[in-house]
Amino acid sequence: MVEFQPSIAIIGSGPAGCYTAQFLRKEWPHAEICVFEALPVPYGLLRYGVAADHQGTKAVAAQFDRLFERENVRFAGNVAVGKNLAFEELASNFDIVVLATGLNSDRGLTAEVDPSSRVLGAGSLLKALNGHPEVDLPLLPNGALTPLGERLAVVGNGNVAMDTIRILSKPLHNFQGSDVDDKRLSELRAERVRSIDVFGRSPISNAKFDLSMLKEILHLPSVTIGVTGLTEALEGCQRYQLLSQHESPASDGVSDSRVRVTFHFEADPLCVSKRGDRSLLTVRRSTQDLPSEFEVDTIITATGFENKHCEAATGNVEDWVGKNVFRTGWLSRNGKGTVAENRREAKAVSQAIITQFKAGDLPVCAKGFAAIEKTIEPYVVDFRGWKNIDSHELATANPDRCRRKITDVPKMLSIAAPSKFGQQAKSGNMIRMV
């Protein structure tokens, strides 16, 4: 007798969603599994969050390709649940629904911020440099990205902050083999970046970045390093050993073309105000009685992620609940964890689903994909459609780059399935949100 296997919908094709599909597929070789994705292209943060010069990390995608190519997991791209397909319709037609939609916005500063000052989110910045179709950064009247300026501040001490520092201070020729969006990178760095001051609330021993991320910055020939606020760390703290050689702010040599990167530990932003054309970041430091002021062109916040409600586009993910609805990845982890940590969580969530299903705690016998196929037919891009986009991006890569990402959705669609979407591409414009 063949065991009954459930129909499964996973919303979001980033690492959390794809790992969940992988673990559930191992348990149920014949279950219907469909991964829904709002964009025509899969893999979420692997494609748009992992830095463009960390291709090794992005290569996890090879595991996920296999799910769709060989293991009969269906990809339904360009279907925004809540917009193109009502959540209720989805949830009533699949036995199991897994939400892996991640978090959509930078958390920003808790300090008081003058709205006319220039504060950007690191997530938005990395997303833009990863060629995301939606750009959430200020634009010049000619449509180009507004240059960040010469003097920058980064608030935050995690790996996203390290990615930001590295990408903004690395010479163009060191991006060999990456798929960075060269046009956007050049626009953002149009006024040569001269200094980056990095502010972290914790002492160095508790800073969240990985040692390997710090080393990558220290090894860049294009930077000179400075440090303030170092408190003696425990014996064997490698970051302390690495950074204590650089104590003092990075020197301000006039002829030096390197980017001065200064790490300030135990430095807590108090407020952001405006001074002339620049923004003024006021910081309380453990080593000084009075707050210090840093005058910069742009402040980049790398303080974590959150979900900003996007009612018009997809409705409220918070309201998507039900006995058969599960959550995984950044959506349930509050935006924390590396790719590997999210795999661990996907495994745990999959185990919980399997246990509940086997205990008979879940309603069964929903119709599955066939029941919603008609609703999504006008939009859906299947895995073959994505492979068409993928081949195009690989074939059109610039010299020294591994891929050139298509940055507008209508063009993606016209390449994915010319006969289906050809018309849209002619009338469509690039989506830009500011």
Place this chain on the structure above:
Amino acid sequence: MIKVLFGTESGNSEMAAEDIAQYIRDSGESAQLVPMEDCDVSELAGAGLAIVITSTYGEGELPETTQPFYDSLAEIRPDLSALKFAAFGLGDSTYETYGNGIDVVSALLRELGAQQVGDTGRHDAAKGLALSQVAVDWVRKYLPELGRLAA
């Protein structure tokens, strides 16, 4: 029978192990996939022939499923003089400790008496070559020898 042992963090080593095992089976030998966390190290010597696959994590640490395997080997110290093994490592040369994990595990296996067959295979994620291809090309090179030993 060739045991294909793997330790993983992101799932990449598991994929390489699956491909290597599949290639061995397609070549007419038998292969058994064994996650390192399920491996009883006191029975390892009896395996006769193993392929050991692990990635490297963070700044050269062992991945989460390799570490307990390594720790039990180091603690129990079984006599592995009857074991022959081939080694394949995954790493990312973006970080300076590229491929370190497999060297750490191989060194301990050799110290316990196991004999390594062939050169350690390596995949560098930063190079852009497909892991599957590199893993299968490596095992193809050593399979005749491994097959002879397995017979």
